Amino acid sequence: MVGIKPVRVTVTQRLTFKKHTHKVKTRARVAFTNLNKVSIVVLAGSPKKPNPSFTRTVAPGRTVVFITKIRPRIRYVSFLRNSDYFDLVSAGRANTLTGRHVREIDADDFDEGLRTTAGRRTTTSDAWSLH
Numbered sequence: 001m002v003g004i005k006p007v008r009v010t011v012t013q014r015l016t017f018k019k020h021t022h023k024v025k026t027r028a029r030v031a032f033t034n035l036n037k038v039s040i041v042v043l044a045g046s047p048k049k050p051n052p053s054f055t056r057t058v059a060p061g062r063t064v065v066f067i068t069k070i071r072p073r074i075r076y077v078s079f080l081r082n083s084d085y086f087d088l089v090s091a092g093r094a095n096t097l098t099g100r101h102v103r104e105i106d107a108d109d110f111d112e113g114l115r116t117t118a119g120r121r122t123t124t125s126d127a128w129s130l131h
Helices: 110-117
Strands: 008-013 024-026 028-033 040-045 054-058 063-068 073-081 086-095 101-106
Touching: 008 086, 008 101, 028 040, 028 054, 028 073, 054 063
Parallel strands: none
Antiparallel strands: 008 028, 028 063, 040 054, 040 073, 073 086, 086 101
């Protein structure tokens, strides 16, 4: 889409574990910032789960925070919700251990990404993820 910016994803606090028991010591905080003038819907969660664990509508210029103990990666998809259809804005993944973020699909190259993933068989565990 022309004029629509991707959602800014920031890992503001990384996931940490206890030394010997490997239990979660500090949960990760992932922030999603909407840089557009319209509301955007964000879905996020583990790529191993059948449904996303975080679904929020982000108002223009606002930030929402997702606190999680999902290890080590989360996947997200953001889109515009109109009355009749959905427009993909961006999709990607963030590593909650290292803080690294990778945007896989923007709105401009969505058609190309759809063509590369269309031939792959979709199972219930990755039905909502675009990788």
